Amino acid sequence: MAYHIAVLAGDGIGTEVMPEGVRALEAAARRFNIDIELTHFDFACCDYYLEHGKMLPDDWRDMLIDFDAIYYGAIGWPEKVPDHISLWGSLLKFRREFDQYVNLRPCRLLPGIKSPLAGRVPGDIDFYVVRENTEGEYSSVGGTMFEGTEREVVIQETVMTRHGVDRVLKYAFELAQTRPRRKLTSATKSNGIAITMPWWDKRVAEMAEQYPEVSVDKFHIDILTANFVMHPDWFDVVVASNLFGDILSDLGPACTGTIGVAPSANINPEGKFPSLFEPVHGSAPDIAGKGIANPIGQIWSGAMMLEHLGHKDAGDAILAAIETVLEEADSSILTPDVGGHGNTASLGQAISERI
Amino acid sequence: MAYHIAVLAGDGIGTEVMPEGVRALEAAARRFNIDIELTHFDFACCDYYLEHGKMLPDDWRDMLIDFDAIYYGAIGWPEKVPDHISLWGSLLKFRREFDQYVNLRPCRLLPGIKSPLAGRVPGDIDFYVVRENTEGEYSSVGGTMFEGTEREVVIQETVMTRHGVDRVLKYAFELAQTRPRRKLTSATKSNGIAITMPWWDKRVAEMAEQYPEVSVDKFHIDILTANFVMHPDWFDVVVASNLFGDILSDLGPACTGTIGVAPSANINPEGKFPSLFEPVHGSAPDIAGKGIANPIGQIWSGAMMLEHLGHKDAGDAILAAIETVLEEADSSILTPDVGGHGNTASLGQAISERI
Ligand SMILES: CC(C)[C@H](C(=O)O)[C@@H](O)C(=O)O
Ligand SMILES: CC(C)[C@H](C(=O)O)[C@@H](O)C(=O)O
Numbered sequence: 001m002a003y004h005i006a007v008l009a010g011d012g013i014g015t016e017v018m019p020e021g022v023r024a025l026e027a028a029a030r031r032f033n034i035d036i037e038l039t040h041f042d043f044a045c046c047d048y049y050l051e052h053g054k055m056l057p058d059d060w061r062d063m064l065i066d067f068d069a070i071y072y073g074a075i076g077w078p079e080k081v082p083d084h085i086s087l088w089g090s091l092l093k094f095r096r097e098f099d100q101y102v103n104l105r106p107c108r109l110l111p112g113i114k115s116p117l118a119g120r121v122p123g124d125i126d127f128y129v130v131r132e133n134t135e136g137e138y139s140s141v142g143g144t145m146f147e148g149t150e151r152e153v154v155i156q157e158t159v160m161t162r163h164g165v166d167r168v169l170k171y172a173f174e175l176a177q178t179r180p181r182r183k184l185t186s187a188t189k190s191n192g193i194a195i196t197m198p199w200w201d202k203r204v205a206e207m208a209e210q211y212p213e214v215s216v217d218k219f220h221i222d223i224l225t226a227n228f229v230m231h232p233d234w235f236d237v238v239v240a241s242n243l244f245g246d247i248l249s250d251l252g253p254a255c256t257g258t259i260g261v262a263p264s265a266n267i268n269p270e271g272k273f274p275s276l277f278e279p280v281h282g283s284a285p286d287i288a289g290k291g292i293a294n295p296i297g298q299i300w301s302g303a304m305m306l307e308h309l310g311h312k313d314a315g316d317a318i319l320a321a322i323e324t325v326l327e328e329a330d331s332s333i334l335t336p337d338v339g340g341h342g343n344t345a346s347l348g349q350a351i352s353e354r355i
Numbered sequence: 356m357a358y359h360i361a362v363l364a365g366d367g368i369g370t371e372v373m374p375e376g377v378r379a380l381e382a383a384a385r386r387f388n389i390d391i392e393l394t395h396f397d398f399a400c401c402d403y404y405l406e407h408g409k410m411l412p413d414d415w416r417d418m419l420i421d422f423d424a425i426y427y428g429a430i431g432w433p434e435k436v437p438d439h440i441s442l443w444g445s446l447l448k449f450r451r452e453f454d455q456y457v458n459l460r461p462c463r464l465l466p467g468i469k470s471p472l473a474g475r476v477p478g479d480i481d482f483y484v485v486r487e488n489t490e491g492e493y494s495s496v497g498g499t500m501f502e503g504t505e506r507e508v509v510i511q512e513t514v515m516t517r518h519g520v521d522r523v524l525k526y527a528f529e530l531a532q533t534r535p536r537r538k539l540t541s542a543t544k545s546n547g548i549a550i551t552m553p554w555w556d557k558r559v560a561e562m563a564e565q566y567p568e569v570s571v572d573k574f575h576i577d578i579l580t581a582n583f584v585m586h587p588d589w590f591d592v593v594v595a596s597n598l599f600g601d602i603l604s605d606l607g608p609a610c611t612g613t614i615g616v617a618p619s620a621n622i623n624p625e626g627k628f629p630s631l632f633e634p635v636h637g638s639a640p641d642i643a644g645k646g647i648a649n650p651i652g653q654i655w656s657g658a659m660m661l662e663h664l665g666h667k668d669a670g671d672a673i674l675a676a677i678e679t680v681l682e683e684a685d686s687s688i689l690t691p692d693v694g695g696h697g698n699t700a701s702l703g704q705a706i707s708e709r710i
Contacts, residue, residue, distance in 0.1 A: 076546065083546035084553055092547070116584050118473040142512070142550040152517035156550040157497070162507035191431070191438035192447070192601065195497040195511040198439055222601045223637075225580055226609030229471050246547065246577045247602065254581030282578075 002035040003309055006067040006274070008044045011086075012283030013293035013344075014073025015045075020295035020348025021071065024318055025302040027355040032314040034306070039067070044090040046080040055081075055089030061097065064274060069305050070094065072278035073298065077285055088140070091278075095133050098273035100266035101164065102171050103131035103245060104304070105280060107232075107252030107262070112326035113338060115257040117229065125256050127235040130172040131245020133266055135164045136196075138242045160196050160241070165203050171269055172239035173211040183236035184208075186218040187244040200241065224248070228255055253280055260337045261296035265304045277305040294335040295348040296322055321354035357390040358664055361422040361629070363399045366441075367638030368648035368699075369428025370400075375650035375703025376426065379673055380657040382710040387669040389661070394422070399445040401435040410436075410444030416452060419629060424660050425449065427633035428653065432640055443495070446633075450488050453628035455621035456519065457526050458486035458600060459659070460635060462587075462607030462617070467681035468693060470612040472584065480611050482590040485527040486600020488621055490519040491551075493597045515551050515596070520558050526624055527594035528566040538591035539563075541573040542599040555596065579603070583610055608635055615692045616651035620659040632660040649690040650703040651677055676709035 005025075009018040022038060029036045041063070042048060049055050057063070064070060072094075076086050094100065109115055109125040142156035176184040186204045190197040201218065208216045219227060221244050227234060228248065232255050240248055253262035262280040279297025287293060300322060307315035325347070326338070333350050334340025340347075360380075364373040377393060384391045396418070397403060404410050412418065419425060427449075431441050449455065464470055464480040497511035531539040541559045545552040556573065563571045574582060576599050582589060583603065587610050595603055608617035617635040634652025642648060655677060662670035680702070681693070688705045689695025695702075 082553070084549045087546045088549055114473075116472055118469075118471055138547050138549075140549055144550075144554070150517060154515045154551050154554045156513045156548060158511045158513065160509045162505060189598070189601075191442045192493050193511060193598070194439045194443055194493075194495055195499075196509050198437070199499065199509045222605035223614075225602055225606040226614050229584060229606065229609045230614070243544070243548070246544075247580055250577035251580040251584065251606075254584045259578075259581050259585070 002037045003068045004066070005036055005038050005305070006064050006070045007038050007040045008070060008072050009040075010073035010075040010283060011045045011047070011077045012074060012285050012288035013281075014075065014283050016288070016291060016293050016344050017279065017295040017298040018073045020344060020352070021298035021302050023348055023352045024299040024355060025071070025306070027352040028302075028306060028314045028318050031317065031355060032311060034311055034314060038071075044072075044075065046077040046086055049081045049086065049089070055086060056093070067274045068309060070274050070276040071302065071305060072276050074279060074281060074283040076283050079285065092138065094276055095266050098268055098276070099134065100268045100273070100276055101132065101134045101168055102265075102267040102269060103133040103249070104265040104267055105129045105131065105249035105252070105262060107249075107256055108258070109256040110258060110261075110326055111323055113257040113261070115255065117232065117255055120232065125232040127232075127252070128175060128237050129245055129249040129252055130168065130175060130237060130239045131249055132164065132168040132240070132242050133245075134242070136160055136242035158196050160200065162203065165200060166207065169203060169207045169239060172237055173207060173214055176214045176237040177211060179236055181236040182214050184214050184216045185224070185235055185238045186216065187221050187224050187238060187240035187248060188218050189221045189244070191220055204239075221247070225251055228252060232256075249280065260294045261300065263297055263300035263304050265301070265308060267308065275308055277301040277308070291343045291345065292336055293344050294337050295344050296351070299348065299351055317355055321351050325350045325354055357392045358423045359421070360391055360393050360660070361419050361425045362393050362395045363425060363427050364395075365428035365430040365638060366400045366402070366432045367429060367640050367643035368636075369430065369638050371643070371646060371648050371699050372634065372650040372653040373428045375699060375707075376653035376657050378703055378707045379654040379710060380426070380661070382707040383657070383661060383669045383673050386672065386710060387666060389666055389669060393426075399427075399430065401432040401441055404436050404441065404444070410441060411448070422629045423664060425629050425631040426657065426660060427631050429634060429636060429638040431638050434640065447493065449631055450621050453623055453631070454489065455623045455628070455631055456487065456489045456523055457622040457624060458488040458604070459620045459622060460484045460486065460604040460607065460617060462604075462611055463613070464611040465613060465616075465681055466678055468612040468616070470610065472587065472610055475587065480587040482587075482607070483530060483592050484600055484604040484607055485523065485530060485592060485594045486604055487519065487523040487595070487597050488600075489597070491515055491597035513551050515555065517558065520555060521562065524558060524562045524594060527592055528562060528569055531569045531592040532566060534591055536591040537569050539569050539571045540579075540590055540593045541571065542576050542579050542593060542595035542603060543573050544576045544599070546575055559594075576602070580606055583607060605635065615649045616655065618652055618655035618659050620656070620663060622663065630663055632656040632663070646698045646700065647691055648699050649692050650699050651706070654703065654706055672710055676706050680705045680709055
């Protein structure tokens with residue numbers, strides 16, 4: 001039985017790294033005898049918007065819902081379409097309508113990648129950020145009063161539900177339980193954000209009772225970002241609201257030097273809807289068209305996709321190939337962001353061959 | 356004519372670093388012939404709450420309003436009083452009721468302090484975070500529906516006003532104008548927080564027209580935190596909403612290794628109400644009572660206070676004394692957090708003598 005995977009390359013460097021992502025995926029599928037079938041779509045990008053006045057066709061839901069997973073590039077090109085339109089019209093819509101309520105992002109110091117933090121070596125930093133991915137601060141509820149006048153007031157509501165928070169906490173606790181250190185850190189701001197966040201803390205405390213083997217701590221988001229820099233070795237699984245998770249899952253990879261290569265999984269754990277796998281990096285209009293974007297984020301996202309589909313061995317093999325190539329490849333193969341003078345294709349090809 | 360300064364030591368290590376803050380202040384006042392009169396108050400701390408059931412006396416406003424400035428220690432002791440009660444009952448109340456709408460925090464790499472970032476030396480990192488300090492995400496508007504049930508929904512509103520945003524932007528642009536690089540960075544999240552933040556961007560763009568000499572850029576908060584780690588040298592003046600500013604002004608000092616020693620000014624620029632000066636660090640119950648807290652944050656806050664009162668020379672002298680002591684003092688004087696085995700008093704005294 002084949003896995004059906006929808007491929008959406010998106011904008012900018014998304015279209016450049018996706019071919020390498022596909023190449024690695026196919027290499028792993030061959031090696032592990034996994035039957036995958038890829039279907040490419042041209043929507044969910046700014047050029048589609050410019051032509052059709054919308055990011056997605058009206059029947060996008062029907063077109064995508066039966067796929068086993070969505071493999072996504074990067075989205076956004078502010079000069080063509082304002083970000084809040086392109087994102088809310090595609091990525092954020094998928095996350096919400098396909099109820100991909102977990103955003104999972106590994107923060108892992110890889111060999112051969114220079115961390116901006118002093119004295120850290122591979123093994124020192126290896127944690128996950130589990131981000132709530134459908135509600136919270138990313139609401140579209142609110143509006144403006146006295147618009148355009150001196151009295152202008154703009155309001156936006158953060159909306160959290162017990163349903164929404166408990167299920168992502170549950171996912172995070174269960175992930176923590178599978179890890180050697182069994183440690184969970186909750187990101188809060190209950191000293192300042194005085195309605196939602198004290199309540200978030202209570203949900204964490206209540207859930208913790210069901211997982212006595214997991215040791216739990218919490219930090220306010222301000223000092224938590226500081227601790228990512230000062231003590232990244234403290235963390236194992238970090239669970240956070242939509243906005244806090246967004247911040248932490250850029251900062252974490254930055255601390256490991258991998259902001260350009262980190263992957264991300266938008267997961268509907270029950271498998272009722274397809275999950276979506278994408279690199280953390282954006283579409284990078286500044287380097288788009290040059291063919292020098294690092295494809296590792298896309299490839300690593302493919303590894304997470306295979307793991308999600310039940311093929312952990314294949315996912316692990318991809319990650320191992322990435323690590324080996326980073327360690328051993330000479331600079332003619334590596335992309336400029338990791339100190340080389342190769343390009344997207346040379347690095348992608350080296351990894352695929354390794355797989 | 357004397358400056359009248361209200362002294363509130365607060366909780367935990369606040370009570371330990373404040374005497375050193377006062378000592379340094381008095382040393383600078385003597386040297387520069389500034390007449391200051393200090394008045395100590397026992398409220399705005401958790402012990403006061405335990406005794407009186409509130410953080411402040413009912414007439415706190417009348418008691419404090421005529422002071423030229425408030426010199427504050429650190430507040431909070433979660434085991435005695437939940438943070439959201441102690442903070443909203445004191446610090447956050449001052450900020451709001453005394454309309455201290457600018458929170459100004461320097462991020463500066465000091466000699467003798469180890470940055471967690473690789474290869475950075477003093478001079479590399481030297482910027483300010485200007486944080487909106489009265490509105491935004493720190494609202495107390497919202498509530499809970501279906502409380503305690505499976506259907507529980509918790510809502511909290513972010514409230515931004517043109518009045519509130521424009522005035523802090525103005526402050527930030529004017530600060531940028533006084534700096535050699537004349538650079539302003541705005542923290543946004545208009546791709547996700549789709550109502551308030553696109554509007555924030557518009558206010559920044561409109562204000563920028565009035566300051567053509569200032570070069571302006573913006574980053575989404577997620578990648579901005581990453582850039583603090585990867586490229587701290589990019590920044591000069593960073594302006595942000597209440598929550599984003601809170602995060603950036605912990606992360607910035609963390610990147611300079613000074614999270615325990617950074618100062619902060621809560622300013623009412625018009626001088627209609629007293630401004631408040633406090634270290635960035637909290638009350639640190641874990642090390643309270645040991646006499647080993649680093650007093651530099653408190654002392655440096657005093658320097659900002661003197662500068663605010665019009666005595667930049669005195670403020671500069673305090674900062675210079677801090678830098679010299681950090682560079683020259685031996686480890687018997689320095690506190691453990693900066694690699695010494697001295698204590699609060701030894702370090703405070705060394706700085707005061709230097710002044
Ligand atoms: C203690 C807390 C409420 C406060 C804030 O978030 O404003 C603190 O973190 C700060 O930055 O001064
Ligand atoms: C592009 C943006 C809307 C998105 C987000 O904030 O969720 C991105 O930063 C991410 O983390 O996937």
